[in-house]
Amino acid sequence: MAVRNADISVRRGEVIAITGQSGSGKSSLLYCLAGVLPVARGEVRFDGRVLGALDDEELSALRRERFGFVFQYGELLPELTVEENTALPLRLAGQRKGEALATAGAVLSRLGLGELRQRRPSQVSGGQSQRVAVARALVHQPAVVFADEPTGSLDSANATAVLEEFLTLARSQGTAVVLVTHDADVAGRADTHYRMRDGMLAPFTRDAS
Template sequence: MRGVTHRYRTHATAPAVLSTVNLAIPAGSSVAVMGPSGSGKTTLLHLMAGVLRPSEGSITWRGQDLAAMSDRRRTRLRRADFGFVFQSGQLLPELPAEENAALPLMLGGTSRTEAVAHVRPILQRLGLAGMTRRRPGELSGGQAQRVAIARALAGSPGVIFTDEPTGALDSSTGAAVMHQLVAAAAAHGATLVVVTHDAQVAGVCSRTITLHDGRIIADHAAGGAR
């Protein structure tokens, strides 16, 4: 991100939610984004993921400027290169775990049989062997969130974006899920970006960025400042 400013109103004098943000995230790293409510955390994530187009500045991914892309190209990018894990998991209640995890592949044209065969080993590595045919209502909160992690990994994304991935879980389950998320992303060679209010969640990541009033006010690697 270079010189990224974002306003939710188009007028140049409208207040900026993010202001002149410069940020580089190395491939394969895990980054937590922290800050008080209204600091711009979710807006930052949505800009990096191509959900929003910045008012000013550039956001480059593998040599491509997301700000210059059409909506259609950014949609394809989110489907092919990015994975997402949300606070509630957002699983489809009528589908079993293996089909929920395989959904991005099936939406991309892969047959159900091939897509499910691809995600079963991922589900097994996340501790869900024997639960692949269970529907979300038959899973605990931690198990359902691990299905969401498997879904995010299904397409072998370059980046996984997560917004409060443990916010709906108790502290011990959340810690276990977060450790599995970081380990799974690393095993698949994916970069991980985590928006969180929880310092324990941030502590699992290799780097923590703190926002305040739309600006980065701190940037610390695990063990010290960058």
């Protein structure tokens, strides 16, 4: 679904939820904001820089260093431990292994996962795996985290716990969160709520649901 005439601003530390039916364009909008998909008209700016004006190397560096990502199924690398998965953004940014692992371990401990550091993704539960994905997205203290249905694969109890930890840690770091979800309860935790319909973005109102 194409995104049309979307106008959205994200402030530091703000949590924005985007809801809408499947195929409404909400994931496309998320990936445009993250610089993963190019925009045919208009522009996406981050800290005064137009994403469309950056070359591939500059855009990759921006996504690696200033953005974080959380997806529905975690997308952990199976050959790495929980701690190594969490430390990956720091390692890609050139941080030494020992320092990166120490930082990753501290974030995992904040999320109640310290005892799982040496396990592989296949050795943890779905809820634990998603917590690890949250830790990985936030370990380098990004300016923005883009989350695409981050609790969609979890049962309600795990979804609530993961979301609570995610938003608490993000807000404590001053990290903005742009969250795509179909769950009204998840969207209700956001500071700002938009709804997508047929590629169009509008502030959420009760009578629009």
